[in-house]
Amino acid sequence: MSGRSDVLVLGGGPGGYAAALYGAAAGRSVTLVEEARVGGTCLHRGCIPAKELLQTAEVLRTVRAAAAFGIGVDTPTLDLAVSVARKQQVVDRLTKGLEQLLAGRSVTVVPGRGEVVDAAAHRVRVGDETLEGDALILATGSAPRALPGLPFDGVRVLSSDHVLDRAAVPESAVIIGGGAIGCEFASFLADVGSRVTVLEALPGILPGVDPEAAAIVGRLFKRRKVSVHTGVTVQGGVVTDSGVEVTYSDGASTTVVAAEVVVVSVGRFPRSAGIGLEGSGVGIDGRGYVEVDGRMRTAVPGVYAVGDLVPTPALAHVAFAEAIVAIKEICGEEPDPIDYSRVPWGIYCHPEVAFCGPTEEAARAAGHDVVTSVHRFAGNSRAQIMGEADGLVKIVASADGVILGVHIVGPWATELLGPGYLAVNWEATVGDLASLIQPHPTLGELFGESVLALTGRALHG
Numbered sequence: 012m013s014g015r016s017d018v019l020v021l022g023g024g025p026g027g028y029a030a031a032l033y034g035a036a037a038g039r040s041v042t043l044v045e046e047a048r049v050g051g052t053c054l055h056r057g058c059i060p061a062k063e064l065l066q067t068a069e070v071l072r073t074v075r076a077a078a079a080f081g082i083g084v085d086t087p088t089l090d091l092a093v094s095v096a097r098k099q100q101v102v103d104r105l106t107k108g109l110e111q112l113l114a115g116r117s118v119t120v121v122p123g124r125g126e127v128v129d130a131a132a133h134r135v136r137v138g139d140e141t142l143e144g145d146a147l148i149l150a151t152g153s154a155p156r157a158l159p160g161l162p163f164d165g166v167r168v169l170s171s172d173h174v175l176d177r178a179a180v181p182e183s184a185v186i187i188g189g190g191a192i193g194c195e196f197a198s199f200l201a202d203v204g205s206r207v208t209v210l211e212a213l214p215g216i217l218p219g220v221d222p223e224a225a226a227i228v229g230r231l232f233k234r235r236k237v238s239v240h241t242g243v244t245v246q247g248g249v250v251t252d253s254g255v256e257v258t259y260s261d262g263a264s265t266t267v268v269a270a271e272v273v274v275v276s277v278g279r280f281p282r283s284a285g286i287g288l289e290g291s292g293v294g295i296d297g298r299g300y301v302e303v304d305g306r307m308r309t310a311v312p313g314v315y316a317v318g319d320l321v322p323t324p325a326l327a328h329v330a331f332a333e334a335i336v337a338i339k340e341i342c343g344e345e346p347d348p349i350d351y352s353r354v355p356w357g358i359y360c361h362p363e364v365a366f367c368g369p370t371e372e373a374a375r376a377a378g379h380d381v382v383t384s385v386h387r388f389a390g391n392s393r394a395q396i397m398g399e400a401d402g403l404v405k406i407v408a409s410a411d412g413v414i415l416g417v418h419i420v421g422p423w424a425t426e427l428l429g430p431g432y433l434a435v436n437w438e439a440t441v442g443d444l445a446s447l448i449q450p451h452p453t454l455g456e457l458f459g460e461s462v463l464a465l466t467g468r469a470l471h472g
Contacts, residue, residue, distance in 0.1 A: 014119070016042040018341060019144025021125045021135055021286065024051020026318025026330035027150030028109060033338045035116035042144065043118055044125035044137055050106050051152050052319070053327040059105060060175045061195060063098040065359050067091075068202035072361070079398060089203055092178035127287030130311045135287075146313045146341045148334070149293075149301060151286055153279035153319035158187065161248040161275065167255045168248070169274045171196070180204050181271040185257050187245050188276035189216035191358045194228065196274055198360035201235045208238045208268055210259050215241050217358065221370040223385070224420035227402055231362060248273060281320045296322065305348025307337040315340070329354055355432045357425035362402050365428040368416030368435040371407050380410040384461040388421045390471055392452040397422060404457045406431075408465055412440040417458070427455055441465040 018034045020027045023045030031043045043049070053059060067089075074087040113120055123137040133147035155170035157163055165173045174196055180203045186193045189211030201207045209216065209232075216232075216239060217225040232239055240259065248257045255273040259266055281299045288295060292311045294302035301316040303309055309316055315337040318330035332349055339346035358364040368374075374381045388394035388402040402421020408414050417431025434444060445466045449459035463469055 014042060015143045016040040017145050018148065019133060019135060019142055020148045020150060022150035022152055023049035024150060024152045024318060025053050025327040026334050028113065029331040029334035030148045030150065030317060030338055031113060031118045032116060033335050035118050037338055037342050041118045042121060042142055044121045044123065044135060046124040048106050049109050049113065049120065054105055055102060056172045056175060058327055059102055060098045062359055063101050064094060064175065065195060065199050067094040068199050071202055076398060091180050091203065095176065095178050127291055130291035130293055130314050133313055148337055149316040149320055150318050151282040151320055153281050153325065156278045156280050158245065158275050158277060167250045167272055169272055171276065174274055182206065183270040185210065185268055185270040185273045186276055187273060189239065189241065190218060190276065193276035194358065194360040196276060197232065197237055201237050208270065210243050210245055211241045212244055213241065217364065220364055221366060221405060221418040223403065223405060224364055224418050227420045228360060228362060228364060231401055279319065279325060283320060306340040306346060307333055308340065323351055324354055353436050355428055359425060362421050363424035364420045365424040366418040367428065367432045369407065370416060374407050374415050379415060382408050382410055382465060384464040386457050386461045388457060391454060391457050393454050394422055404461045406461045406465065408441055412442055414439050414441065423454055430458055
């Protein structure tokens, strides 16, 4: 049995299903191959389930703080199994909706593990079936990276996948890696009652985040009794009957920390092996990423790659954008390459962090004559009303007023980034935005205040 379509997509995660949906919307016939249910890491083992658990943590924090608002409640308790079940219900509803959306656009979904058998012919085998496309899009995603000598067992040594399915709160946890995912898990576990230790090899947590924003997260972690150790190297771990003992060094001394579980959060690796790319002509770099140009084209004509499979920011919304670029190229529309230096980032720990564009240090290193404006949520009326007054908005601009970067840490930061993202990507100037009216009282008006301050005439700051 065989089938041919205009576009053949291998992998049904954000990059794959976005390519299928956008290709179908462009009038192309599309076949999508997926070994599990469509949705990929983001929907089933990443963004969505993690944020559901973080929402549970937010509700728990809110209830614990109810007395400050004059609301009397009994001491709140958490049944994590209920939250995990709710998480799965959310995931299942979204997955069903996605399946219906694909069906509604006449995308043919072929279940099973696909393997490229002839890249030049855009041919993929799924079991006994051979599929072909006028174009082939590779979107097989990524998987959690383990540490040498500390393999995942799902009981004591956990990947992000394992954490999302645990129905009981561990008494203690060591998190190896203080990046975005590590800090989200540290925030969640601390809120639900674990004693948390974070080990990060770099000088600070949240690498790539503006140092002022990262410092606020670190300070609030300390307030919540999260123990953070930066500039340390994990030398090994031993699984015991009661947990895990992790050995780390700061260069001067060696320390052993014991915990019920260890969460390894040191990044992910692309799933490029075992899908038939060896000897196919598709370029793969030393880290396993598929090599593409600005229009997502591989070295083989008509073969594209998107999402976590390529060496770009591992974000679902970036995968969406890459899928659109690939389909536009297939349609002959000559799309502009994505400017990865200006994509939006969101980190959902407490407090949240969101940013786009360069940090102040990066902008200076790029040769810009930089001016900045920083306004803190402590002076924002809505933040005070909410009882969430920690954090800031920082705008990085060139001396001639062009907004280069926007960095937010604080309540609902990920929801507040939109205006800043537009400003950076439209290369708006301070003058363009300063006269615009911001609604009051809102968290978002802090962005307007920060812009206004760069004109030399601030209101509240």
